Amino acid sequence: MRRHMNTNFGAKANNLIKLKDAGFSVPEFHAVSANDLKVFSFQEIANKAHKDIGAVSYAVRSSALIEDSKEESFAGQFSTKLAVQPEDLVAAMEALVWNAKNILGSIDEFGLIIQKFIEPDVAGVVFTRDPQGNRELTLEFVRGRGENLVSGKKNPKTLYFYRNSTLWDVEYLDVIQKSIEIELLFGFPQDIEWCQKEGRLWILQSRPITTITKEQNKINEFLDKELPNERFFYEKNLITEVAPSPTELTWELLNKLYEKQGPVDLVYKKHNIEFQDTNFLLRIGGQLYVDKEKELHSLFPAMTFLHDKQYRKTFGSFSGFWTSYKNMKAIRKLSFDCEKSFLDVQDAINFYSSQNDLEKSIKEFLQVYEIVFEINLGAADAIGKLSQILPADMQVSDALSLNIKLTDNWLLTPPQGLLGNSLEVYDSTEFTCADYIGSGHGESDKYSRFRDEIANAQKWQLLREYGRWLMLSHINGIKKFAKGEGKYRKVFPYELPARLYLSRVTSISKSLGLSSGIAWGRLVTKDDIEKISGQKILFSECFTPDLVEMFDKINGIVTHRGGLLSHAAIVARESGIPVILNEKISRSMIGKNIEINGGTGSFVVR
Missing domain, CATH: 3.30.1490 (Dna Ligase; domain 1)
Structure with a gap:
């Protein structure tokens, strides 16, 4: 020994x-x-x-x-x-x-x-990174012995902390700091069991988190260095999709769209909306993001995302209140002329001719972007109104795929000889057209009473595609003057998350995803597993390790007791078994067919 x-x-x-x-x-x-x-x-x-x-x-x-x-x-x-x-x-x-x-x-x-x-006063588990691959350090603990936590018999208190946060709770500072030191010692994110007795921290064991890949770990380490240590909210969205990793020339063009007297500002002014250029575009590792707080302040300077733990819009300050109020009022009154937008984009496409120098090409690009931005606003308005009138069992995506025939004069011929599919000047991919109309099935009685609203939304979607053609025509004109392959900032080699924020969630909810994935089947108990064939979702009051032996016989698990870091949750994630903690699912639902979402903790009865 x-x-x-x-x-x-x-x-x-x-x-x-x-x-x-x-x-x-x-x-x-x-x-x-x-x-x-x-x-x-x-x-x-x-x-x-x-x-x-x-x-x-x-x-x-x-x-x-x-x-x-x-x-x-x-x-x-x-x-x-x-x-x-x-x-x-x-x-x-x-x-x-x-x-x-x-x-x-x-x-x-x-x-x-x-x-x-050690008979502990407090015992818990630390995942130095979220076991599902996110950046946060996850801390779970219970009063008394940790066996109640790791066995899933007791719901723990759960806290989340970010490495570059200034919001670390002093009460848990020693646990957090020692856990990060342990990760550095082993060179990989760790699952650590610990306890405290009379104020002293004891480490009981440490092992690597098996569900985190080397790629995810490199992403997390990179973001820890790059992100600020005060609250923020960054997102990849429709704006960033047009040039996910912009070169310097493309970056300049994107910023010109939002500057004072630029196309976005001019369109808003036409609708009596006051827009401020808040420089909300940013690049992280060469990848394009929107600073959601700055973007919000461009129209509503009195509002904020950062006062709410779930990053929902709330009132933040009396400064800028009047501008925010006027803009909200003007936006409610917005109306858009679909036919006029069609004629504008049709003329712009038909009468486009390339310029003979870069400055003129960029100037014309910014002018026609007014048409495109007007279309984008109109499309968002039409889709929003459609989603409001459709019942809960009808999806906007299904409605937009219905084959509702439009008049022939609405169908334009794509420009010839285009190269690329984004606003990136150096995009050299083969140009392709998107098919927004008639992409799968004919009209349905289910949607018939909403036909006019659906047709209007489909028209705006088609206009968005025409707007893209127009933009690509002008980007191709700019390409002629762009030399070389383009200067990129150094681009991080892995795709960064769609949302980045500094957050802290203070407690476990009664609806929580424990292991990601979608699963469906009949809700059964352990006693019924062998008796019932087909897809099965296991119901168990406690998420205990003995359930692991049943993983090859079930498609998912619903539980009322257990934590994100319980032993069974670890193995479930390794095995790809979706698991949710949701107290709305009771034994009275045994035998019903349900679908669970292990990422959100939600479910639907099928």
Whole structure:
């Protein structure tokens, strides 16, 4: 029995040795290898451990060679015995070995840890990164023993923290800082079990988070360095889709669209709306984002996203109140002439001719963008009105795909010889036309009473496509004067998230996704799994590790008790089993067909 690192110990024991050597507070322990279990009797091992450690009671844990690797954690699959009296150590080891033989078939690769037991005031788990790949450090804890948390028997309190945040809670500062230090020690995001006793922090174990890829980890590390440490809200949206990673020339064009007396400003003025250029475009790792707070202030300077934990628009300041009020009033009165917009874009496409220098080409591009932006506003208005009148069981996307025939004079011929499909000047992809009309099925009685509204929305969608043709024509004219392949800022090699923010969620909700994915089937209990065929969603009050053995027989899980970081949740994410915690689903729904969303925690009865 040794306490220096040894490949026969298993990752759990070796990780504890590494932590202790690095100066972290780890309860005294003995690592017992598979060879030790063959050479020494249980009584000899128990006597040696108690003599060296001298604790009042012990925790006896598994340390198999297959546990806690970067590929699989086997979280909660082997037994653990807590608060074991010295005279009961032999029985505890026998129980763990018996359990391991049932799982592994032999104990050739199975070891043990005999550790001083700390009766905690608070116990918990830290994921130094969100286990589903997001940036935040996730902290879960319960009063008393952590076994109630990792076994899924008790709902924990859950907190989220960002590395570059100034909002760290002082009460948990030591746990957060030590957890980040542990991640740095191992060089990869960690799943850490910890406890506190009389104010002292103890590290009980650490293992790599198996559901995070190296790519996700590199993205998170990059964003920690790039993002500000005060509250912000950045997003990739329809604006950024036109040039996801703009070169310098394209970046200049994009900014010209929103400057004072630019096309966006002029269109808003026509509708009596006051627009301010707030420089809301930004690039992170060469990828285009919109600063949502600055974008909001361009029209509503009294509003903010940053006062609400869910980043919903709220009143923020009396400064700019009158401008905000006038703009809101003007926007409610907006009206758009679909026929006029069609004639404008038709003429602009038909009468386009390329200019003979770059300055004139850019000037004409900005002029025709007024037509395009007017169309964009009209399309948003039409789609918004359609979504308001459609019943809950009807989707706008389905309505827009209905084959409602438009008059022939609305159908334009695409320009010839275009190159590219975005506003990126150096886009050299093959030009393609989008088919917004008649993309799948004919008119439906279900939607017949909304035919006029649907046809109007479809017209605006078609106008958006024509506006794109117009933009591409002018971008192709600018291409002639753009030399070389374009100067890009250094672009981060992986696609960054669509939304970035600095946030803190203070507690677990009664509706939570524990393991991402969509699943559907009949809601069943454990007793019904073998009796019912077809797709099945398991209902279990507690999300306990024993459910793992049923994963190959079910499509998803609904539970009332359990946390994002419970052992079963870890394995579910590794296995691709969607899991939700949702207390609205009760036993009275057993037998019904439901669909669950493991990302949002939501469900629908099918």
